[in-house]
Amino acid sequence: MPTTRGRLEFFSPLLRTLRDGGHTEPNFSVVATYISAECRVGLTMSDPLASDEFYFIYGKSPTVSHASTNSNNPVLAAINEFKEDIYKGVWINPDRAERLGIAHGDRILLTNTKPGQHTDGRAYVTRLVHPEVLFIYSSFGVENKALSRTHGDGTATSRLIPYQVEPVVAGFRSQEFTIRVAKA
Numbered sequence: 001m002p003t004t005r006g007r008l009e010f011f012s013p014l015l016r017t018l019r020d021g022g023h024t025e026p027n028f029s030v031v032a033t034y035i036s037a038e039c040r041v042g043l044t045m046s047d048p049l050a051s052d053e054f055y056f057i058y059g060k061s062p063t064v065s066h067a068s069t070n071s072n073n074p075v076l077a078a079i080n081e082f083k084e085d086i087y088k089g090v091w092i093n094p095d096r097a098e099r100l101g102i103a104h105g106d107r108i109l110l111t112n113t114k115p116g117q118h119t120d121g122r123a124y125v126t127r128l129v130h131p132e133v134l135f136i137y138s139s140f141g142v143e144n145k146a147l148s149r150t151h152g153d154g155t156a157t158s159r160l161i162p163y164q165v166e167p168v169v170a171g172f173r174s175q176e177f178t179i180r181v182a183k184a
Helices: 013-020 074-082 084-088 094-099
Strands: 053-059 090-092 107-112 118-125 133-137 178-183
Touching: 084 118, 084 133, 090 094, 090 107, 094 118
Parallel strands: 053 133, 090 118
Antiparallel strands: 053 178, 090 133, 107 118, 107 178
């Protein structure tokens, strides 16, 4: 290939201009580059997790993604109430939950290991999540007192996710941290 390395490369002239302007961070690489996640202060992803530490992931419930975010819609509310533990609980693997003395439905405390932000939630113990991971459905509006059906239900992910912006695409690094869990 007629490139500097003799291989096929995905090259960005825009990032080359930004690099020439002084942006030397790995995010500004002119060719497609792997950048490792920085989830833990002073530790790498290959270092073992503490006994109460988990990687954090979140998603959107089908009723939000496929229907509406209208909290006052009776049909939407009925669907959410039907599977309330699934959509509003903090998913934790049963093996890890047992070691921490956490049972299905228990109140738990969640603390972000980077900035120390914290909130609480209710455990949803399931094998559908990896033992090293906590999964939470985003509870949009959970702290909004103006919403009549969702206020106070679920876990406010906004209380866990720190303000970390990726410098090139300006997206939030919303899952680059770990969470410590304790029974409330």
